[in-house]
Amino acid sequence: MLTSKQRAYxxxxxxxxxxxxxxxxxxxSPELVKQADDALEKRELIKGRVLPESSPMTSREAAEAIAQETGSDVVQVIGSRFVLYRKKKKDPKIVLPR
Structure with a gap:
């Protein structure tokens, strides 16, 4: 669970x-979840987008579903874009404020 200061950072x-x-x-799709999981493992912080004209889900629903599947946290959802974060198990690059 992220604090508001960590979310802002x-x-x-x-x-x-x-x-x-x-x-x-x-x-x-399973491929989308795998892609998100691999990207989170490599980068820790990823940005995603839902194509509103064709996607069956809203950006909030998509962000929460992907976060649940990958064990990550939803940092923010604005319009059709969302940001997810998951700390690396080995050698994390992003150091969160307390």
Whole structure:
């Protein structure tokens, strides 16, 4: 569980991140979950997007579903974009404030 200070810090880091996860008309597929899991293991912080015209889920629903499947935390959801965070098990790069 993230504190509001930690969320604010992660939001500031996410501004510079590229959107690497896209959810379209196929919705939550095992491939999408695997892609998110691999990206979280490599980067710790990822930005995703839901294509609102074709996706069966809202961005909030998608972010929470992916977070639950991957064991990550939802940092923020704005419009069709969302940010997820999961600390690396070995050698974490992001140090959260207390």
């Amino acid at each position: 992660l939001r500031s880091l996410a501004v510079n991140e590229d959107t690497i996860l896209m959810m379209g008309k196929s919705g939550m």
